[in-house]
Amino acid sequence: MITLKAVDKHNWEACAELKPPPEQKRFMVSNLFSIAECQFLDGFLSKAIYNDDELIGFTMYGLDPDDGNYWVYRFMIDERFQGQGYGYNAMLLVIDEIRKASDRTDVIMIGYKPDNELARKLYSKSGFREKGISPWGEMLAKYRFA
Template structure:
């Protein structure tokens, strides 16, 4: 089954060795970049997505310092394991974690993705996200009420 575990000094190398398909690399920042970035973001988590005891993906999410709402900045699954439903399961776990820790009663979760990333669009729609607008930086934004 899928679970989320924090990125630590013991497993960060597993996270940076995960890869998406070549044509997906323009859609998402590398896990190396994300692990560096999260060091400077308050109220954010970097999590490994595990299938039993093996890390198969990465997620990064928390309260955005610009609008003070929950955002999912990153979600990826290892290229060989895509298309098996693990992304949706991981997304559901991320949503559950946010809901469980939503002490500030934030009304929604925002996610942004490349407008041409049909796999992401499909997964987020299945999880209940509703597309809203294109952000000034070019990403499609979608919201999930929580």
């Protein structure tokens, strides 16, 4: 069973040690950077992704002050657990948590490198629709609540 738990004093080091496969490292910053960054972004949450009691991934999301929408800033599944459907199930949980937020907007945004095909497939399967390349070079995709 996939669950999301807060990153806290008990699991932050284990979250920092999670790694993507070598060919995906160029697509993201380290989890340690994201955990630190989250300390300074009001309204953002960092969550550990678990399969039962085993830590398998990391995500960070929140309300972006620049456009007022929820954004998924980071999402990763450790290399040992990719290709098993965990990413899809975890993304559905992230979407559901945002759906339940009292300050949620009608959309969730996500950005990724245009050549990251695994991300494109996962986000598309989860309901995100590509909107085009951002000024900073990422593909932007939008999830719209029904």
